[in-house]
Amino acid sequence: MINTEKFAAYAKDVQAETEQIVRDLCKIPAPSHHEELRAEYCKNWFLKNGFSDVSIDEALNVVVPVNVKDNQPLTVMMAHTDTVFPDMEPMPLVEENGFIHAPGVTDDTANLAVLMVCARFFKENLPEQCGGWLFVANSCEEGLGNLKGCRKIMKTYGSGVKEFISLDSCCMNRVVTQAVGSHRYKITVKTEGGHSFGNFGNRNAIHVLASMIDLFYTVKVPVEGSSKTTYNVGLISGGTSVNTIAQEAEMMYEYRSDNKNCLAKMETFFKHTIETFRSSGVEVLVEKLGDRPCSAEIDPERFTVLRERIKNSVKEVLGLDTFEASSSTDCNIPLSMGIPAICFGVCRGKGAHTREEYLETASLSDGCRLLLDFLYRSENQK
Ligand SMILES: [Zn+2]
Numbered sequence: 001m002i003n004t005e006k007f008a009a010y011a012k013d014v015q016a017e018t019e020q021i022v023r024d025l026c027k028i029p030a031p032s033h034h035e036e037l038r039a040e041y042c043k044n045w046f047l048k049n050g051f052s053d054v055s056i057d058e059a060l061n062v063v064v065p066v067n068v069k070d071n072q073p074l075t076v077m078m079a080h081t082d083t084v085f086p087d088m089e090p091m092p093l094v095e096e097n098g099f100i101h102a103p104g105v106t107d108d109t110a111n112l113a114v115l116m117v118c119a120r121f122f123k124e125n126l127p128e129q130c131g132g133w134l135f136v137a138n139s140c141e142e143g144l145g146n147l148k149g150c151r152k153i154m155k156t157y158g159s160g161v162k163e164f165i166s167l168d169s170c171c172m173n174r175v176v177t178q179a180v181g182s183h184r185y186k187i188t189v190k191t192e193g194g195h196s197f198g199n200f201g202n203r204n205a206i207h208v209l210a211s212m213i214d215l216f217y218t219v220k221v222p223v224e225g226s227s228k229t230t231y232n233v234g235l236i237s238g239g240t241s242v243n244t245i246a247q248e249a250e251m252m253y254e255y256r257s258d259n260k261n262c263l264a265k266m267e268t269f270f271k272h273t274i275e276t277f278r279s280s281g282v283e284v285l286v287e288k289l290g291d292r293p294c295s296a297e298i299d300p301e302r303f304t305v306l307r308e309r310i311k312n313s314v315k316e317v318l319g320l321d322t323f324e325a326s327s328s329t330d331c332n333i334p335l336s337m338g339i340p341a342i343c344f345g346v347c348r349g350k351g352a353h354t355r356e357e358y359l360e361t362a363s364l365s366d367g368c369r370l371l372l373d374f375l376y377r378s379e380n381q382k
Pocket residue numbers: 080107108141168169
């Protein structure tokens with residue numbers, strides 16, 4: 001009989017092992033698009049732990065099918081291997097007083113480690129009438145990774161996926177149920193430039209770029225119901241010297257929304273702004289760096305079943321109430337395809353996306369109990 005006591009005993013048994021996986025993985029650098037070494041570690045771990053059919057796909061996802069049969073609907077569960085840090089050298093890791101300090105430790109290393117040990121328990125104790133599961137250590141969740149790993153999985157398995165779960169974040173009762181879509185751009189302005197004295201009066205690329213930024217910041221963000229829409233210029237550069245009329249200047253610009261109509265309105269405004277500048281004779285180059293879709297319509301009944309399940313697991317295991325949130329996660333892709341998808345964490349810590357990030361080590365066993373409860377609840381509810 002699989003029950004809560006079994007989950008608790010297993011979580012206790014594997015605490016040290018899970019910690020060790022966290023330590024090992026944290027030290028392996030893995031910026032988006034360079035997850036090779038982490039992927040290799042995960043693949044070897046799954047093979048050593050009795051999973052036979054383990055592969056790394058061309059997007060560097062480690063794909064681990066459990067009980068997958070032809071034409072059977074699939075549940076996908078993933079945690080990502082990449083980090084926001086560009087470092088290619090081994091990352092520092094410090095442990096003290098029950099905490100592990102390391103960049104990327106909660107986002108998403110600890111969640112991945114919990115996924116690994118729970119997938120093993122699940123495989124060794126398959127429920128009767130178990131459905132097909134795809135466990136994935138996926139690539140490219142962060143920033144300019146642009147969800148490449150998840151896109152590849154959803155392209156491969158597409159409409160065969162009936163539910164999708166992403167393990168991400170260091171909060172166990174916050175459940176992401178809505179996608180924040182975004183478009184990200186690099187915009188380069190080019191002008192004739194010249195000598196600051198001799199060619200005074202020529203157009204200055206920095207001045208043009210600044211005017212464009214000014215225009216971006218005049219937009220009144222669209223609103224629909226309780227939607228939230230934002231924009232940001234996050235980086236600028238350009239020019240040659242103090243006595244040169246700048247020939248080139250560039251910026252990185254993004255807008256986001258949890259409502260797809262609002263996102264579309266922002267896109268219209270953006271395109272219109274670019275066209276206005278182009279029609280004044282300035283050369284404007286636009287490179288799209290990222291495109292994350294918003295949620296589409298999702299069958300409310302099926303979606304509720306999934307949301308209720310995590311709500312009940314969190315209440316049962318941790319005694320906490322869940323709250324729902326919008327965010328940009330791997331769930332953006334399945335949600336944009338109308339597939340019920342949720343994202344939650346199976347660890348506790350702080351400081352994601354900073355070098356001061358840390359994990360509360362003992363939270364791994366809470367995460368393990370939560371995830372096992374969720375996995376078996378999923379099968380028992382069919
Ligand atoms: Zn993450």
